[in-house]
Amino acid sequence: xxxxxxxxxxLVLLAAxxxxxxxxxxxxxxxxxxxxSSLKALLVALFFMQLRHEGALVRLAAVVALVWLALLFGLxxxxxxxxxxxHAPWSARP
Amino acid sequence: MATIQxxxxxxxxxxxxxxxxxxxxxEVLFFGPLFFGYLRGRLAxxxxxxxxxxxxxxWLGTANTALLLTSSLTMALAVxxxxxxxxVRLMLSLTAALGTAFLCIKAYEYASxxxxxxxxxxxxxxxxxxxxxxxxxxxxxxxxxxxLVAWLWLTARRYGERYSMPVxxxxxxxxxxxxxxxxxxxxxxxxxxxxx
Numbered sequence: 001x002x003x004x005x006x007x008x009x010x011l012v013l014l015a016a017x018x019x020x021x022x023x024x025x026x027x028x029x030x031x032x033x034x035x036x037s038s039l040k041a042l043l044v045a046l047f048f049m050q051l052r053h054e055g056a057l058v059r060l061a062a063v064v065a066l067v068w069l070a071l072l073f074g075l076x077x078x079x080x081x082x083x084x085x086x087h088a089p090w091s092a093r094p
Numbered sequence: 095m096a097t098i099q100x101x102x103x104x105x106x107x108x109x110x111x112x113x114x115x116x117x118x119x120x121e122v123l124f125f126g127p128l129f130f131g132y133l134r135g136r137l138a139x140x141x142x143x144x145x146x147x148x149x150x151x152x153w154l155g156t157a158n159t160a161l162l163l164t165s166s167l168t169m170a171l172a173v174x175x176x177x178x179x180x181x182v183r184l185m186l187s188l189t190a191a192l193g194t195a196f197l198c199i200k201a202y203e204y205a206s207x208x209x210x211x212x213x214x215x216x217x218x219x220x221x222x223x224x225x226x227x228x229x230x231x232x233x234x235x236x237x238x239x240x241x242l243v244a245w246l247w248l249t250a251r252r253y254g255e256r257y258s259m260p261v262x263x264x265x266x267x268x269x270x271x272x273x274x275x276x277x278x279x280x281x282x283x284x285x286x287x288x289x290x
Contacts, residue, residue, distance in 0.1 A: 003174070007167040011160060018156050021284035033280035040163075041273045048170040048269045055108065058115050065119035069126050076130050 006047045013040050107259065114263040118270045121235075125274060128228050132281060135220050142217025147285035149210055150225065151203055155283035158199050159275065165192035166272045169243075169265050176261035179254030186247045189268070193240045200233055225282050232278060235271045242267065 017036040046052045100106040136143050172185035211222040242264045253261055
């Protein structure tokens with residue numbers, strides 16, 4: 001029954017995210033979408049994927065995935081924001 | 095099912111689960127660059143992403159999200175039933191059916207969007223590239239998931255109180271693919287719908 005409750009919560013969140021896209025909120029639309037998606041992902045991970053029952057090792061693996069993703073996003077971001085686009089000699093410049 | 099490399103069934107269980115979670119961690123990094131590309135593209139050519147988003151089907155995407163979330167419920171129930179050793183096939187059938195329905199709707203979407211996508215230029219072409227690449231890679235993962243669930247269905251007799259690990263790790267994979275879609279859905283379908 002707990003699974004059905006989680007599923008119902010997921011569908012409510014789906015309705016919330018779909019509905020919010022019809023309300024003009026500027027940059028907050030994207031924020032609302034990502035916040036709701038993160039909440040849905042958390043529900044799926046904690047309940048359906050049993051993360052709340054798992055030991056330290058599995059939790060660590062789950063968190064490390066996100067830490068690593070954040071690291072690579074950060075490194076790529078510094079690259080893109082501190083360098084201009086470079087072109088191969090043979091390619092046309094825009 | 096004794097294997098000499100493990101001291102206990104519990105140790106074997108945690109090794110299998112950790113292995114799957116580590117695989118999923120590599121999957122996060124596999125999808126990562128596409129998400130990064132989307133972020134840069136969206137910041138660079140926001141308007142083109144919005145107009146691209148208005149060309150794809152809001153209702154089909156929303157229905158597909160509901161289908162996939164429901165398939166996660168049936169997959170979680172399949173894992174629960176596999177441990178009990180009864181009724182697992184019904185839940186596996188429902189999971190595979192929901193996954194297949196998702197892919198059929200996605201195929202219909204692709205067919206109706208291809209013409210538009212082929213003639214798109216500039217920022218909108220980038221939107222369509224990311225849309226097809228990301229949802230395509232996701233669909234490939236889902237197709238593999240359906241294959242795994244079908245294999246579980248065929249071998250359902252083996253699973254019970256003592257041994258249900260293949261169902262458990264396939265469940266983890268299935269839920270992960272669901273989570274990826276949960277993020278793809280607002281990124282592609284929900285851009286400034288109030289202006290559409």
